[in-house]
Amino acid sequence: MGLWEILQYEFMRNALAAGIMASVACGVVGALVVTRRISMISGGISHAAFGGIGLGFYLKFNPILGALIFAIISALSMGIIKEKTGISEDSAIGILWVTGMSLGIVLISLTPGYTPNLFSYLFGSILTVPRSDLIAMLILDIAILLVTYMFYERFLAVSFDEDYAEASGIPVQYTYLTLLLLVALTVVILIRIVGVILIIAMLTIPATIAWQFSYKLKQIMIISFILSVIFTVEGLWLSYMLNLPSGATIVLVSVATLILSSALKRTLRK
């Protein structure tokens, strides 16, 4: 069955729209995360967001809103822990990661009755994205693009050379927190597509591939956006044809491409 046939279904069109919007966030923020080498912090933030999803279930409000709140709080505390406590960043990430997950699991187990779409938050369910979520994703995308446009030069300077940036009078700490906030927003957008557990893949794989072939940050953003769209469509189509879970299929398609591109890069270098 061809792609156009699949797109006759409204849920498929919504899935495609969701995939494209997620790719915008993935491309732009993924490039910043990967070149700054903070992939694991992003993993920590996404898993911490699961605590918010649990809270949403327990207190009966939209779990995505809970995820947004938890992602933002964890992003801010990630940035501050490094400065204020003696805990190493590495351990702090791990602690945040498991605290969020455990909190989510406990809150959900306390929630009376059956929680039907718990799995969709863990592993994503691009096929059941409601219209309201599409609108929320669009708003978050616009926020991400706007903030990235405004802070682009500062992100570049602080990621390249933090000491110099501080010595030259750039507010390094605020710039870093702003970047982590963007990661938090991206996490929330991606929860619908691949779920909290697989987010780190979507944030890092397209940007890693793009970085293999470009040394300009803007280019890396654009290439990883395009790659991310391709992976989403490809994964979506494969999962539909072979009746596989969509989020995990999208991730596997990305990983396979990364392996191929790394091999290609090695051959080109020789």
Add this chain to the structure above:
Amino acid sequence: MSEEVIRLENVWVKFGDHIVLEDINLSVRNRDFLGIIGPNGGGKTTLLKVILGLIKPTEGNVTVLGNPPEKSRRFLGYVPQISQFDREFPATVLDVVLMGRLGAKGILRKYSSEDIRVAEEVLESVNMLEFKDEHVGRLSGGQIQRVLLARALVTDPKILLLDEPTASIDEPTKIDIYELLKELNRKVTIVLVSHDIGVISSYVEKIACLNRRLYYHGSKEVEGEVIEETYQCPIYLIAHGFPHRVLRRHDKKDSREK
């Protein structure tokens, strides 16, 4: 005597129980060209960061151009060690040089055509303009050093602080860089730190030795025992068999009058 631009009084820096800088007193005057030498781990980078206000001294006072260092940052040009960079980081030569202009801009302001013009002009002056769109991580050590120097110069600093500007580059390139610095020294004060006492001695005008404590002698001729005390190893290991006056002037022409 020209005015004092940097003053450190009884400065101590401790990280936990570890003393990195011990009771440092230093006075740098306008248009000095001061070389601070010392072994790795002797606190050279820390000393520069104290002058930049990046590290707060545990005790003591730092004054730069009459103010606390944080207030004087826009007059300082900083050239950090190149070894600390991620060579893969996606930035072009022009991107890096423009970073120098960023701190002085208001928050959220973009680069103006003036910024780009100044950046290109400075790149031209260090002979790196033709590389402006190249990936900075792919350049040679000497070329990166020039780019970082250009980044420090785009703000038109009064004081240049350089951390190991000749580490891991070959002798002819070292001489190029020192020639460039000598030229710049007509207008700006230069403080550079290095563990490499080879070429440094024929260019700097004053030398200090740093190994936790600072041994400042004002003139370039440093007695053998000072260096021995600084490095804590016999002098001939460092100076290739000149037991005394290792840093003697190579010839009379060097002593340019101010």
